Amino acid sequence: MKRYQICILLLLLFSLFSGHAFAATEDFVASLxxxxxxxxxxxxxxxxxxxxxxxxxxxxxxxxxxxxxxxxxxxxxxxxxxxxxxxxxxxxxxxxxxxxxxxxxxxxxxxxxxxxxxxxxxxxxxxRCKTLQVDSLGGAQVVDNCQEARYDFLVRNLAVYDETVDISVDEKIAGSSMLSENPVLIPAQRSKRVSLFVGTSCDQEGETPFTASFTAQTNGYSVVHDLSLVINNRDVPILAKEVDTVVVTREESAVDLSFENTGYDAVSYTISVQEGPEWVNVDPQVLLVPGYSASSFTLFASPPEDAPAGEYSVTVLATVLDTGVTYGKELTLSLEESALGVGSSTWLTVLIIAGAVLLVLLLLIFIAALMRKGSATKQERERLTTERKLARFTEQEKAKEARAALRAERIAERLRRKEEKRAEKEHRKADKIAAKEARRQERIAAHESRIAEKEARKREKIEAKQRGLLKNALLKDLRKQYHFVEKENLGIEGEVSLEEEKNPALRIALLIIFLLLVGGVLIWFFYPFFILYLPFFIIGFIILIVILILLSVYWNKKEKVNRLKASEEGRLLEKDLKKEITDYYDLVPKRKKPELEEKPAEGKGVLYEEKRGRKGKDDADLVAREARAAAKASRQLEQEYAIAPEQGSRSWKWLWIIFLLLLFIGAFAVLFIFFLDFMKLYWPYFVAGFVILIIVILIIDYFRFGNRVQQSWPELNKGEYAVTLIPWRKGLTELVFIPKQHLFNPGVVIKKLGATPLVGLDGEVYQYIEIEKTNISSADIGDTTFRFKVQRKWLQKNKILAEKIKLYKHAGSRWNAVPTEIVGETEDHQICSARTGSTRTRAGREKNLDFVGGNRDYFTLTHWLCRIQNYECRNCN
Missing domain, CATH: 2.60.40.10 (Immunoglobulins)
Structure with missing residues (x-):
């Protein structure tokens, strides 16, 4: 286990076991x-x-x-x-x-x-609670017609604030009702009496139910009371029941009319005629009728002789003596014409004579008709009848045919017009569809053209950007490996441009410094606010995320450059760039700590040599050695694959850890000085969070520079270069093979092994590698190129010459050497390339032709494109 991993584990264990030893706790309970x-x-x-x-x-x-x-x-x-x-x-x-x-x-x-x-x-x-109480101080009200009913209410305000109450009644009595106060303002916790008055009409009777609503304006709480009004009939009469028309003659007439008291009380009525002719009156004029009883009165008519015959409108009124309420009945009085006078017999004689004359005329007409009818014979009548029938039948047939022909012509004309309309409609529809389709095709074509132009411009921009990126990367690699020495003027017009892209690491460093300055300014000016909400963790986390994003962008750019280098376009651009540079410059390989000085040149060009500081070396030997190195560099630049692709970025984990450590120490010191109680309470969490961040960084670093590389392609054409770049810090850097035939979904998995699973080998081994293939057989592979780099320190430590570096492949039970050559060098590494056919491969180092199995620090390429299991090669062609 590496030392930094041991330190991290020890720090984590220390924080876990000792974190709570001196921590005071803060806690509380809150309840409602x-x-x-x-x-x-x-x-x-x-x-x-x-x-x-x-x-x-x-x-x-x-x-x-x-x-x-x-x-x-x-x-x-x-x-x-x-x-x-x-x-x-x-x-x-x-x-x-x-x-x-x-x-x-x-x-x-x-x-x-x-x-x-x-x-x-x-x-x-x-x-919504009850804030209003309404009590009715009386039940249903019973009143006589033409009187007023009164309802009293006691309204109580139960709320703790003044309330305004709106009162409303049904529409059927709203026109005849009246309130003593509306709306009603009631103080808090107080009550008020309100009266409702309802009037009745003189002809109204029976029970009338209705409701009264009391609504609080503040919260809308409402109370509804169901009320009832009973109206009794006391004195309503019915005059001349079922009589509407009275017929009188020219002579004085008297007509008896009925009078009925439908009320419950005996009432005296005054009867009079309000409207009508002057010669009409009634008798008696005062009439006493008990309750629920009937009586009668007489209507007298004495029309004058000059009164015109016809109908007259007469209104008879009955007025209650006690109340003065009047009830009326409208009658129609019909006056007949006058009777016949002295000349009536003359008119009768005239009518009799006229009737006799009319009767004689009718008799004569009847006799003439009978005589004519008798003169015509029966056959004549039949002939005439037959002719009339035939003529009528012929006319009917002709009319029927004419109607049928006319109907057929109308139907044909209607069908023709309908067909013409349909054809015209179809034609217009077809024209519209064709025009619409043409416009759609034009829009589609224009849209596709715009998309194609846009994609072309985008592709040109991307290609130009990639070419510029690749050119700068290749120029940077050449500057790392060689010194550019200008040649004499060869008569070629123009000069090669050697401008490089600015180092992105500088921009990243400036951005990080800017973020640190912004964070420091915010902490300086808003110190109390940041202390209250633990700002150091937030700012540190944001800065860490920004750094990770920037590093991810930087790594992606590096990997993109490597992929471009491995592509066919990248190789052609590299070749053109080498040729362009060698036309103007001599390339001298760089050595460790080179110190060049100019020597007098003989002939064309300028020759440089190193000051190696070795005594006893002849100047001629140095000149010869430098000449051989320059010639070797020129030969390497003439090759297509002379420069090995640059490795990925070094791990920045220690830079991250140092940054986090400084941030942690600063935040810890500030909090310890100003908030000692807070640090006593939470310092174990500070330590645990810092340890977790370091572990996350190490995990990311491990996966970023891991021991496994996988590469797959959708398809590979015959003769196409299949390139796999390996971002390891040492050993294998690139694997290139050429398919002999078209391959679909091929893939390789390259693993770095700590030791070989095969038999032991003699000698010093730098690295072991296992390669597994997918959808690829040995017969499908042509030439295969391995590029790798070996550290100079490792060579010096083991006292190995660079020319002795070899790549080996495993075949059967033996390791066979593969032709290996040095194609470049840097200050720290020797860059080598080996080309072989298919099957299993192992790379290592030769020392006096003795080979020894390596350990974790060495490498071998074992079982190339197939897996070795149980110390055998299976599925290998």
Whole structure:
């Protein structure tokens, strides 16, 4: 186990076992009198909240209310301090507001100065309660017709505030009713008497039920009383029952008319004629009729001779002597024509003569008809009858045919017009559909064209960005490995551009510094607020998230560059860039701590050499060694795969841990100085949180630079390069193979092993690797290229020459060497490349042709593209 992992585990165990040894606890209990708060509309509600300090230290408590019910509630006091074991009652008062009935959410939060918070949730229920009481001081009222009924009520206000009461009655008696006061203002806890007056008509009788409603304006509470009004008939008469028309002659006439008292009491009536001719009167004019009895009176008519015959309207009135109430009956008086006079016999004679003449004429007409009828023979009558029938039948047939022809023409014309309309409609519909389809096709074509142009522009931007990114990355790799020495003027116009993209790490560092400065300024100016809500953890967490996001972006960019390098376009661009650079520069490989000086040049170009500080070396040997190195670099640059892809970023875990450690120490020191009680209470949680963050960083680092790499492709064409980049810090960096035929869904899994599962080997081994294939057979693979790098320190430690580095593959029960060459070098690594055919492969190091099995620090490529189980190679072609 690595040392930093042991330290982390020890720190975690220390925080777990010793975290609670010196920690004081803060706790309290808060309770309310009732689990549910209920009150009436417009009524106040007082309650008590009990808070008890059950912790070990004196605590300061702040109370606040939330929820829709908090708008009409108040706490007293809102802040208090309690010693351990002490209790205190807090008053909770709800105002007498007339809110709508229902259930309102209500929460009480109790929070200490050190951040411990508890809540009490309880619903606040508002109900509509009885705030009005109305008592009726009398029952049903019995009155005679044409009199007024009175109803008395006692209205009590049960609320604790003044109330205004609206009173209403049914519509059927609203027009004849009256209130002594409406609306009625009643003080709190007081009552008031209200009277309702209902008038009756003279012809009204029987029982009339109705309701009276009393409604409070504040909360809408209503009380309804069912009332009844009984009206008795005392003196209502019926005049001339079932008589509407009276017929009189020219002579003086007298007509007896009936009179009935439908009331219960004996009443004296005065009878008179209000409307009608002057020659009409009644007798007697005063009539006494007992209750529920009938009588009669006489209507006299004495028309003058010049009075025109016809109908006259007469109104007979009956007035009650006691009350003066008048009842009437309208009659129609019909006056007949005058009788026949002296000339009546003359008129009779004229009528008799006229009737005789008419009778003689009728007799003569009848005799003539009989004589004509007798003269015609029977055959003639039959012939005439037959001819008339034939003529009538012929006319009927012709008319029928004409009607049929006309009907057929109308039907044909109607069908023709209907067919024309249908054809025209179909034509218009087809034209509309065609026009609509044409417009739709035009829109689709225009939309597809816009999408294609947009995708083309987007693709061009992406490709240009990728080319620029790849070019800068390749130029950066060349600058790391070689010195650029300008050649003499070769007569080529223009110069190569060697501008590089700015280092993104600088921008990340500036952004981190900016965030730290912003956090420091906020802490400086808002120190009390940040201390109250534990700001250091929040700010540290936000900064950590930002750093992780920036690092993720940086890593993704690196991986994108590596993928571009491995692509066919990247290789072509790399080749063109090498050619462009070698046209203007001589490339001299960099050495560790190079110190170059200019020597006088003979011939073309400028030759550089290192100051190695070795005594006794001849200048000619140094010049020759540098010339060989330059020639070797030129040969390497001419190869397509000369430069190994750059590895992923180094692990930044220690940078993260140092940053978190500084943040933790600063926050711990500030809190320890200003809030000693708080630190005594919560310091174990600080330590545990810091340890958890470190463990998370180590886990992320492990998965980011893991021991397993998986690569798959949807399909691979014949002759296409299949590239797998490995982000390991040492050993294998790239695996490239060329399929011999088209492959579907191929894939490889590359694992770094701590030791080989095969037989022991002699010599120093740098790394062991196992490769597993999916949907690939050995016959499908052509040339396979392995690129790997070996640390110079490892070579110096084991006293191994770089030329002795070899790659081995496992075949059967033996390890066979694969042709390996050095294709580059950096300050820390030797970069090697080996090319082989298919089947199993192992890479290691040769020393005097003796091979030894390695341990966790060494490597081997074992069982390439197939898995070794039980020390055998299975499924290997």
């Amino acid at each position: 009198e009732a689990a549910e708060l209920k009150t009436c509309q417009c009524f106040p509600l007082p309650k008590q909240l009990l808070i008890t300090n059950t912790g070990d230290i004196t605590s300061q408590y702040d109370l606040r209310l939330e929820g829709s019910a908090a708008n009409f509630a108040a706490l007293q006091p809102v802040s208090l301090s309690l010693k351990p074991g002490e209790s205190h009652f807090v008053s909770l008062n709800f105002f007498a507001t007339c809110q709508e009935e229902g259930t309102y959410p209500f929460t009480i939060f109790v929070k200490t100065k050190l951040g411990l918070e508890k809540e009490i949730k309880t619903p606040f229920v508002v109900q």
